[in-house]
Amino acid sequence: MLGRISVFPSPQELGSALAQLIVQRAAQSGGRFTLGLSGGSLVGLLARELPSAASTGTGTGAGPWFVAFCDERLVPPEHPESTFGSYRDRLFLRLPEPKPTVLGVDTGLSADEAARDYAERLREAFHGDAVPVFDLLLLGVGPDGHTCSLFPNHPLLQEKEKIVAAITDSPKPPPERITLTLPVLNAARTVVFIATGEGKAAVIKRILEGNEDNSLPAALVRPHTGQLLWFLDEAAAKELTVPFEKHSIL
Numbered sequence: 090m091l092g093r094i095s096v097f098p099s100p101q102e103l104g105s106a107l108a109q110l111i112v113q114r115a116a117q118s119g120g121r122f123t124l125g126l127s128g129g130s131l132v133g134l135l136a137r138e139l140p141s142a143a144s145t146g147t148g149t150g151a152g153p154w155f156v157a158f159c160d161e162r163l164v165p166p167e168h169p170e171s172t173f174g175s176y177r178d179r180l181f182l183r184l185p186e187p188k189p190t191v192l193g194v195d196t197g198l199s200a201d202e203a204a205r206d207y208a209e210r211l212r213e214a215f216h217g218d219a220v221p222v223f224d225l226l227l228l229g230v231g232p233d234g235h236t237c238s239l240f241p242n243h244p245l246l247q248e249k250e251k252i253v254a255a256i257t258d259s260p261k262p263p264p265e266r267i268t269l270t271l272p273v274l275n276a277a278r279t280v281v282f283i284a285t286g287e288g289k290a291a292v293i294k295r296i297l298e299g300n301e302d303n304s305l306p307a308a309l310v311r312p313h314t315g316q317l318l319w320f321l322d323e324a325a326a327k328e329l330t331v332p333f334e335k336h337s338i339l
């Protein structure tokens with residue numbers, strides 16, 4: 090399943106369209122809006138565009154936002170690699186009232202304990218559902234095809250039972266992380282992959298135009314009933330030969 094591919098002239102235009110999509114989905118959720126955030130370059134895109142889009146979007150009937158993390162690096166929030174810390178400092182405080190409820194990972198625990206604890210609190214937040222169904226998950230993709238902290242050829246790609254798993258040998262530092270597993274990613278109502286820059290062009294082509302036994306982690310995200318969207322800038326899309334939609338919103 091390829092999903093719908095949207096290509097924007099620049100990361101700024103992509104960020105702006107993504108912010109609009111988030112605000113729209115929040116309004117459409119008709120109650121609590123559940124959003125899963127990834128780290129890395131996504132933080133900057135959202136920090137630049139979401140506060141103003143969300144402020145304009147208030148009063149549209151949107152309910153409260155519940156925000157969780159698609160993965161987290163096991164470092165304290167003050168550490169520059171902390172996904173929670175980056176969002177706290179660059180985004181959450183700038184969102185309009187009511188502020189989202191944010192479910193952070195307890196990075197003081199061991200990786201296994203942190204994963205167990207996060208899974209338990211996630212299940213509570215989703216009223217005991219075996220597999221949480223997020224309204225919207227925002228996923229990044231690394232140049233090696235990883236998404237969340239699911240890396241190529243790693244045994245975690247086979248995980249079927251756990252909703253959150255620990256990894257202590259991440260090939261990308263820091264080595265200790267926790268991550269949502271494929272069953273949660275594939276249960277979401279909407280998954281958006283976001284990739285910008287020339288450094289992603291080759292892997293985006295492999296994921297979207299590779300052969301059927303493509304086992305790159307990002308290629309294994311195929312929502313069962315949900316929608317799959319790709320938001321790329323022109324640099325990341327430059328090797329694609331499959332049809333895509335070109336957008337310009339400025």
Ligand SMILES: O=C1O[C@H](COP(=O)(O)O)[C@@H](O)[C@H](O)[C@H]1O
Pocket residue numbers: 127128129130131160161162228229230231232235236237238261
């Ligand atoms: O390590 C990670 O990398 C991916 C991709 O990050 P990017 O900076 O290349 O966009 C990110 O989605 C994930 O959350 C993060 O932990």
